[in-house]
Structure formats: C-alpha cells, structure tokens
Amino acid sequence: DTGVSQDPRHKITKRGQNVTFRCDPISEHNRLYWYRQTLGQGPEFLTYFQNEAQLEKSRLLSDRFSAERPKGSFSTLEIQRTEQGDSAMYLCASSSTGPGDNEQFFGPGTRLTVL
Amino acid sequence: GENVEQHPSTLSVQEGDSAVIKCTYSDSASNYFPWYKQELGKGPQLIIDIRSNVGEKKDQRIAVTLNKTAKHFSLHITETQPEDSAVYFCAASETSYDKVIFGPGTSLSVIP
Numbered sequence: 001d002t003g004v005s006q007d008p009r010h011k012i013t014k015r016g017q018n019v020t021f022r023c024d025p026i027s028e029h030n031r032l033y034w035y036r037q038t039l040g041q042g043p044e045f046l047t048y049f050q051n052e053a054q055l056e057k058s059r060l061l062s063d064r065f066s067a068e069r070p071k072g073s074f075s076t077l078e079i080q081r082t083e084q085g086d087s088a089m090y091l092c093a094s095s096s097t098g099p100g101d102n103e104q105f106f107g108p109g110t111r112l113t114v115l
Numbered sequence: 116g117e118n119v120e121q122h123p124s125t126l127s128v129q130e131g132d133s134a135v136i137k138c139t140y141s142d143s144a145s146n147y148f149p150w151y152k153q154e155l156g157k158g159p160q161l162i163i164d165i166r167s168n169v170g171e172k173k174d175q176r177i178a179v180t181l182n183k184t185a186k187h188f189s190l191h192i193t194e195t196q197p198e199d200s201a202v203y204f205c206a207a208s209e210t211s212y213d214k215v216i217f218g219p220g221t222s223l224s225v226i227p
Contacts, residue, residue: 033214040220041220042119042204042219043215045214093158102212103161103211104149104161104211109157
C-alpha cells in the first residue's frame, strides 16, 4: 500500500450539478477524515469516520454534502447542487487508533472547480 | 472550539539561515501539535509533531518547542535549503487521531 489515494484529482463542473469524490485510505487504518482547503488557507475539518460510523460532522458540512464509508474501507463525498463557493481542494486523510503514533496521512486531494 | 493562529504568513530566508514559525492555540484540551509541509499540488505531509507531555523535540534540522502554559508552539528549521521552500502549517488536536485544526499557513521561500 503506497498511501492514501483520491479520485478524481481534478473535477470541473457547472453550478447546480452533483459531484462525487472517492478516497481510498491506507488499508489498515480505521479512521478516515475529510478536509476542505481553499486557496491560501489551511485545511478545514469536514467530517470523519471510524470504520463505517460517521463520528463527527463540522458545521461547514451543509445539507448538500454527504459522506459515506459503507464497508469501513473507501469513502465517498458527494456534493449536491454545487455552488461556486464549493470550489476548493478536498483532502482525505486516514489514521489508525491502535498502539503507536497514529498520525494522519493525507492524500493528494481532489481539486473542484465550479463554473 | 479550537482556534490556531500562525505567523508570519510569508517568510523569506537565505539558504543556510534559520527559519522560525510561531503558533498559538486556544483550547487547553489540545494535546497533540503536528506540523505539516505542503508543496504545490500535493496534500499536507507531516514533518514533525509534539505532544503535550514534551517541551521540545528535534529531528535533524527541524525542531519544535511547546509552551503549554502560554499555549504557544513553534517550528525551527536550521541550515535551510531551497527544497525547504513550501507552505508550512501548524495544527492542534486532542489526539493524533482526532480532527486536526490547522493554522492559516506560512509560505517559506529559501533563496539560493
């Protein structure tokens, strides 16, 4: 396993369309996180999962956003009725919670542009 | 909730000089303080972290210090090299596997 992967790397869509992003974590990691990063800012926490359970959602995650991790492995983040303000880099990270350092490893991100 | 502030926002140093980035946090429940390096088009990469039971940690040219009483922590990079040029983020979290709250970032340029 070479790390966290995200697909697609880039997505351009028109306002009002729905988009879905996928994240594949490091295989033995039970926690998976989604962050959003706008240009010139630090990443902002959106939500995270432990196995298939969604444990916390940020107030940033409006009703148009939904995330799933159905089998406790990969996760999807869907944005419905996209708005120009949704344009950002969407980052996924994963970690374990067992003994050890348990640092979060980030993927390369999906850059979303809403026209 | 937690708020992390970071300064300077931009930093330019000559190759071989040292670079220092300073951060403050607000939530006394935070016990884990990672530092990330982000290069253009890539996700953040952890370069060093420090936990609240430690005041200082060093890894080759990088060192971090933590003052939990004052809620300050800082990153020191010595003998800077052009490949150190990137955006650096400080962050805070209750544990390494809880949500991470990031600072706004410092864009470091190392001039050859």
